Amino acid sequence: MEIKLVLKDLNLYYGDFQALKNISLEIPKNQVTAFIGPSGCGKSTCLKTINRMNDLVENCRIEGLAAIDGEDIYSPQMDVTLLRKRVGMVFQTPNPFPMTLYDNIAYGPKIHGIRSKRQLDEIVEQSLRSAALWDEVKDRLKKSALGLSGGQQQRLCIARALAVEPEVILMDEPTSALDPISTLKIEDLMDDLRKKYTVIIVTHNMQQAARIADRTAFFLLGEIVEYTDTVEMFNRPKDERTERYITGRFG
Ligand SMILES: Nc1ncnc2c1ncn2[C@@H]1O[C@H](COP(=O)(O)OP(=O)(O)OP(=O)(O)O)[C@@H](O)[C@H]1O
Numbered sequence: 001m002e003i004k005l006v007l008k009d010l011n012l013y014y015g016d017f018q019a020l021k022n023i024s025l026e027i028p029k030n031q032v033t034a035f036i037g038p039s040g041c042g043k044s045t046c047l048k049t050i051n052r053m054n055d056l057v058e059n060c061r062i063e064g065l066a067a068i069d070g071e072d073i074y075s076p077q078m079d080v081t082l083l084r085k086r087v088g089m090v091f092q093t094p095n096p097f098p099m100t101l102y103d104n105i106a107y108g109p110k111i112h113g114i115r116s117k118r119q120l121d122e123i124v125e126q127s128l129r130s131a132a133l134w135d136e137v138k139d140r141l142k143k144s145a146l147g148l149s150g151g152q153q154q155r156l157c158i159a160r161a162l163a164v165e166p167e168v169i170l171m172d173e174p175t176s177a178l179d180p181i182s183t184l185k186i187e188d189l190m191d192d193l194r195k196k197y198t199v200i201i202v203t204h205n206m207q208q209a210a211r212i213a214d215r216t217a218f219f220l221l222g223e224i225v226e227y228t229d230t231v232e233m234f235n236r237p238k239d240e241r242t243e244r245y246i247t248g249r250f251g
Pocket of ligand 1: 014017019037038039040041042043044045046057
């Protein structure tokens with residue numbers, strides 16, 4: 001099993017408040033890893049350390065190591081634009097750009113220097129196919145993305161993330177704003193995505209973690225209580241706090 005991402009003794013502070021405490025995680029390549037835990041326990045914060053989204057937050061301070069393929073993510077030599085190309089992100093609320101479907105997807109590749117119409121056409125089709133959206137939208141590529149349903153918009157955002165050929169995809173509660181059918185479509189996608197990408201998903205939905213994740217990390221108050229194979233975690237949790245949480249007896 002090849003390790004894609006390593007977090008080691010990671011501490012993160014927002015001003016005086018410590019949001020992550022001594023996080024150590026090794027995340028395997030080509031697997032889906034879920035972060036679960038109660039609200040406010042640091043899941044999103046931890047996710048964002050991986051593509052340095054916290055750089056934008058004033059007063060945010062990080063200690064410890066975060067590495068991708070052995071490269072220190074916080075090293076001064078790290079090119080953050082390139083890092084964000086390698087580590088894509090999909091957010092809780094679908095956020096397509098107010099432009100056509102085609103332009104939403106071609107935007108990233110264009111920024112990274114691809115100009116050929118034929119090549120862009122190919123990327124758009126391929127990305128939409130990978131996000132299981134092509135058949136639904138192939139006749140309306142030149143229409144505004146804002147006319148899509150919420151579930152379609154979220155798959156468009158996934159296609160947009162895939163278009164720049166990332167290695168890792170971070171998903172922060174990607175289905176929480178969607179209806180059950182759209183949610184299932186995105187869950188179905190996971191199986192395909194893990195073949196090419198390393199996926200980390202934050203979810204409040206434990207059934208979702210159980211359905212789609214190879215490994216699961218349980219966060220509580222900024223710490224990782226347990227991190228193991230998903231089947232193992234849901235069947236034989238080692239820590240009493242994990243058991244209380246997954247059986248809904250928390251608090
Ligand atoms: N920009 C910020 N400035 C200050 N505190 C923050 C900031 N972002 C998050 N926090 C705090 O850090 C803690 C962890 O938040 P985080 O969003 O990582 O939790 P979470 O587990 O993802 O929660 P949820 O499941 O509700 O999204 C919370 O106490 C939150 O209030």
